[in-house]
Amino acid sequence: MPTHSSAAANAPAVSTIFAQDVLSGLKQTAKTLPAKYFYDEHGDRLFQDIMHMPAYYLTGCELEIFQQQQAAILKAIGSPSFHLLELGAGDGYKTQVLLRHFLEAGAAFDYQPVDISENVLIELEQRLREELPGLKVNPLAGDYFKVLHEGRQSGQGSKVVLFLGANIGNYPPTEAGRFLRQLYHELNTGDKLLIGFDLKKDPATILKAYNDPEGITAAFNLNLLKRINRELHANFNLQEFRHWETYDPQSGEARSYLVSQKPQHVFIRSLNRSFFFDAWEAIQVELSKKYSLHEVEALAAATGFQVQEHFTDSRDFFVDSLWVKA
Ligand SMILES: C[S@@+](CC[C@H](N)C(=O)[O-])C[C@H]1O[C@@H](n2cnc3c(N)ncnc32)[C@H](O)[C@@H]1O
Structure with a gap:
């Protein structure tokens, strides 16, 4: 059985x-x-649909990095x-490529995915138990x-933290810095962080990734109002709000x-x-900041x-950067 329900036991009710x-x-x-409240059961599913849209290049880029550079x-x-x-693991679709390689290469490790969505963790755990039965999860x-902050993660020995899929881009730079300094403080010397950043590129490519003609991104964003209606008993009329995307x-x-x-x-x-x-x-519902390598x-450097x-993909669209607490 997963330990996620006990993990949430002392926290105030999510709602x-x-x-x-x-x-x-x-x-x-x-x-x-x-x-972070996008991710209820329906939101998890819509995000999986987004990940598989051709215009949402981020998934393919990070997958390519893991497929081509897993040994490195x-x-x-x-x-x-x-x-x-792994922080904000989601469905672990890309991580699974690394996990499989690490197992096959004989690395001794256990895997602890952390996510605010209990639903996505249950799915992830079931899939890993079937597809990678040798993995300790x-x-x-x-x-x-x-x-x-509460030091609730369970691992012993040296740590490798994964923060993938451009999750860091959801935070304004000052908050990202605060979070990474906190993470640095929790780690020991020699521990590592593999962190994903979506890189600056043609603005048209970026806008298209968040503005699909099928309206999947719009449905994903509007689902937040639906969740407020359901869990907080509100009366948002979804027809009266529309999705709008900008890129600076x-x-x-x-x-x-x-x-x-x-x-x-x-x-x-x-x-x-x-x-x-x-x-x-x-209402601003999401920030997705793009970075230069600089x-x-x-x-x-600012966070220690x-x-x-x-590790970049062949088009230099995305980087997974390996950092160390020296
Ligand atoms: C954009 S998805 C990316 C998932 C995965 N990292 C990937 O690359 O496919 C973000 C994930 O982080 C989780 N998440 C967002 N904010 C979180 C938070 N503050 N604490 C824990 N999980 C969070 C969401 O539930 C979601 O599964």
Whole structure:
């Protein structure tokens, strides 16, 4: 049995924290909602659909890196035994390529995926038990910020942390820096971090990845309002909000918004509060920051890490960068 339910046992009910986060985001003048709440059961499925859209190049790029450079990655890890901790593992579709190689190469390691979505962890664990029966897997449900802060991860010995799929891009640079400094503090000398960054490229390619004509990204973003309706008893009318994407090539920030198409009030019963949306007022729901290699290196230096090696795909669209706590 997975240990994720016990992991969540001492935490406040998710919907309580969810309600607080929704309140603090919607009462701001420039309204926001945290992207981590995209991932309920339906959101997990929609994200899997996004990952397989041709326009969403990120998946293919990171998969190519793992398929082509798995041996080089293991060599660079350089330790015969380690605890492999993955933050925001999702369905582990790409990670599985590395896990299989590590097992076949005889590395001694156990794998602990951490994710806020218990649903996706259950799926991941079932699949790994079937497809990689030799793997020791111990999932942990929760917010990775809290898991790290509370020291709830279970591994002994040297650690290798995976933070893949451009998860770091969901945080503004100051928050990303704070998170990475916290992670640095939790690690021991010699521990490593393999971290994925989506690199700056043709703005048209980036915009297309978040603006598919099939409307899968729009459905994924709107699902957040559906989740608020269901879990916090709200009355968002999804037809009256539309998905809007922007990309600023200077800051490298792609932003997803949900825009109210008319003036309207929305009541959230769990908060006993109504919120007014003016016509064309937007809620920012996701940031996906793109980096240059220079910015990646500056972030490592600013947070105490040393860059050991960059692994890029053949088009230089994406980098998995291996950092070490020296
Ligand atoms: C964009 S998906 C990427 C999944 C995976 N890393 C990949 O590359 O395919 C982000 C994943 O991180 C999880 N996540 C987002 N914020 C989180 C948080 N604060 N704590 C734990 N998991 C989080 C989500 O549930 C989701 O599964």
